[in-house]
Amino acid sequence: xxxxxxxxxxxxxxxxxxxxxxxxxxxxxxxxxxxxxxxxxxxxxxxxxxxxxxxxxxxxxxxxxxxxxxxxxxxxxxxxxxxxxxxxxxxxxxxxxxxxxxxxxxxxxxxxxxxxxxxxxxxxxxxxxxxxxxxxxxxxxxxxxxxxxxxxxxxxxxxxxxxxxxxxxxxxxxxxxxxxxxxxxxxxxxxxxxxxxxxxxxxxxxxxxxxxxxxxxxxxxxxxxxxxxxxxxxxxxxxxxxxxxxxxxxxxxxxxxxxxxxxxxxxxxxxxxxxxxxxxxxxxxxxxxxxxxxxxxxxxxxxxxxx
Numbered sequence: 001x002x003x004x005x006x007x008x009x010x011x012x013x014x015x016x017x018x019x020x021x022x023x024x025x026x027x028x029x030x031x032x033x034x035x036x037x038x039x040x041x042x043x044x045x046x047x048x049x050x051x052x053x054x055x056x057x058x059x060x061x062x063x064x065x066x067x068x069x070x071x072x073x074x075x076x077x078x079x080x081x082x083x084x085x086x087x088x089x090x091x092x093x094x095x096x097x098x099x100x101x102x103x104x105x106x107x108x109x110x111x112x113x114x115x116x117x118x119x120x121x122x123x124x125x126x127x128x129x130x131x132x133x134x135x136x137x138x139x140x141x142x143x144x145x146x147x148x149x150x151x152x153x154x155x156x157x158x159x160x161x162x163x164x165x166x167x168x169x170x171x172x173x174x175x176x177x178x179x180x181x182x183x184x185x186x187x188x189x190x191x192x193x194x195x196x197x198x199x200x201x202x203x204x205x206x207x208x209x210x211x212x213x214x215x216x217x218x219x220x221x222x223x224x225x226x227x228x229x230x231x232x233x234x235x236x237x238x239x240x241x242x243x244x245x246x247x248x249x250x251x252x253x254x255x256x257x258x259x260x261x262x263x264x265x266x267x268x269x270x271x272x273x274x275x276x277x278x279x280x281x282x283x284x285x286x287x288x289x290x291x292x293x294x295x296x297x298x299x300x301x302x303x304x305x306x307x
Contacts, residue, residue: 066094071104075226082096100192102124103192103224113275116276121194129149143275145271149271157266159171160241161253162252170255184238186240186241187220189224189228189241196221202258202262
């Protein structure tokens with residue numbers, strides 16, 4: 001009996017173990033979900049392309065003072081062009097010396113510092129140019145830098161009268177008649193002034209004796225064209241012979257223009273000087289004066305390119 005109970009107890013224990021000891025089902029891994037793409041923050045905006053700024057002109061290592069000797073008839077136009085040039089050439093300052101071309105030529109000959117010379121006549125430039133005719137450059141002066149001389153501008157010689165034109169002068173032909181009769185006082189440049197030299201040619205063309213007219217009190221002289229212009233403006237003379245550019249600048253009345261037959265072509269030569277402290281900068285400025293931009297300024301007062 002005890003053996004039967006022991007067997008039954010063992011059997012019950014085995015059944016209980018079988019019920020509790022089943023195998024575990026294999027674990028399955030959940031599939032990974034794909035990461036959502038990142039979106040740019042709402043506050044971010046595409047970068048704007050960079051705009052390259054034009055580089056400003058570089059100033060030279062040391063400031064440069066460019067000395068320009070120029071005929072007095074160029075005063076207004078060259079002062080206007082000075083502002084334009086200096087604005088685009090920082091560190092460069094243009095210093096002008098305006099006077100009659102004969103006076104300027106003498107100053108250069110005597111050693112005055114000059115980078116660029118602009119004359120109102122070929123004679124004064126020729127007197128400084130070793131390549132000019134010995135008949136003109138009688139002293140064999142050699143002040144012009146080789147290869148820099150150019151004919152810059154052309155001007156016109158005109159007859160002007162003061163306000164109200166008290167003598168009623170209307171032409172060079174009429175002026176010649178009045179001068180011959182001793183009935184008029186005319187202002188003109190001196191013999192060393194280009195505009196005076198052109199006037200001398202006009203008098204010679206009409207067969208008039210300048211010395212006799214001067215002795216008769218029919219001629220009043222000016223040291224440069226601006227002085228002649230002033231005499232006409234003030235009405236201290238009956239008429240004057242000046243350049244059309246000066247007549248325009250002073251607001252004078254022009255009654256006649258001289259032809260090339262009467263006085264020749266009025267050419268303004270320019271050149272860099274051999275003793276120039278700044279020859280490269282002087283040549284650069286001269287090239288600017290030859291540019292279309294500068295020529296447009298010259299033309300506003302009556303200058304023109306050389307034909």
